[in-house]
Amino acid sequence: MKLSIDHKSPVPLHIQAEQLLRELIKDPAYQAGKLLPNEVELAKKLAISRTTLRQAINKLVYDELLIRKKGFGTKVASSKISSKSMNWLSFSQEMKARGINVKNYELHVSWVFPDESTASFFDISTDKKIVKMERLRGGSDNPFVYFISYFHPRIGLTGEEDFKRPLYEMLEDEYSTVANLSKEEISAIEANKFIADKLEIETGGPVLFRKRFVYDQGERPMEYNLGYYKAESFVYTVESRRT
């Protein structure tokens, strides 16, 4: 563990300083409430300007890892929150764990032009086609979720893959692409006619809508997933703990 700054590295100094601080504050003394070295001294020691050092500290303050007190000092925030929920089961695995047998009602793969928001997330242009996958899935009696997935062209999907396999397993095996981070947005919406037909409910009825932004190991966007869940049949659970 290097606790110094490399001025020749292409990595910006404030990023290096931030990482260094993240290591530094693991020290039990700091965890116990000891004040960090003051900014002027620390900047001098690291051979960077106070401005640059503050940039790093600010980031950690934003992230609620550090607390500053004007005229006094900076210390580690006591009870840091970590709302990391483990939600890394695939849909089919998740259902299996609940004792529900997943049935695929529809599966459709196509090449389409991405819309604005999709292109923006992938950071590509809108006039280059990408792979889109649509799936209608559910229990043995009736469908209860409609998925739409878009994949980043970087992955190299052809559209001819075996999408009946668990998706992330296939991506990992065949394309060395591993999902690492998922940002999700859950909301309640009215079913439009299309979705209502698929889920066999009434138009205007409640639907749980989940957007997933999935990133690979390099924090690069890899999948954009939309899920429309029939209300009542799906509950999203989250567990978060103060540590």
Next chain:
Amino acid sequence: MKLSIDHKSPVPLHIQAEQLLRELIKDPAYQAGKLLPNEVELAKKLAISRTTLRQAINKLVYDELLIRKKGFGTKVASSKISSKSMNWLSFSQEMKARGINVKNYELHVSWVFPDESTASFFDISTDKKIVKMERLRGGSDNPFVYFISYFHPRIGLTGEEDFKRPLYEMLEDEYSTVANLSKEEISAIEANKFIADKLEIETGGPVLFRKRFVYDQGERPMEYNLGYYKAESFVYTVESRRT
């Protein structure tokens, strides 16, 4: 609405700039994706240094209200109200951080007999009254969430507390009760007549429903909270990472 900086005000310039930007980006043109004026020009126009202006912009970028793109420009991030770290911040604090003024439309505290599931969660009998709090809250124009909270008798609430204060702050200060673990269930449901009336929507319309089971440091149940969010106006966000 003043869109200029007062250099004589005791309010720091970067705070003023931040507030000014929050107003500025309400402009439909910016909401539609128009780039903000570039930093050098804008700083000159506001008669502050670029460094100070960047400090303000950085704050909004961190709050996910703005998106910067190196070599190109800065624009508004298109997204709705979300509850990113809502898990551990109070509702009002979270809204405040996003520049939304929270209004309390209704507040009602009462002593009631718990129903079966509530009593079961608290592990108490159903013939002992507990404190129930109901709140209708929202923005300046209309309500968008209805909360119902039940508290474990162990806490010792009298029902006479100042519920206008941030809830967890009050519980910590007055009753030494600290929330430590939260289990949540999110689903989409149809609004029944009662909820529809409160949220000013149609009966049967979509509502995002969140159940929270909150535990204290000793993992003992302390609060049971039900939240009914008006659809479209609320998005629940979760971020999870493989570790």
Next chain:
DNA sequence: TGATACTAAATGTTCATACAAATAGTTGTT
């Protein structure tokens, strides 16, 4: 047509410097 090279414009990084404001402790006074 299509690839390549260039360029203006914008954000990103870094520095040195100065003064303001709050804190916690110390010193002085009653």
Next chain:
DNA sequence: AACAACTATTTGTATGAACATTTAGTATCA
């Protein structure tokens, strides 16, 4: 002992300057 005034330390605010890097479009050339 209680209160007030002072002080050293530390973070907060603000400036201006310079150069790096990336982007998106334009111009050039094969």
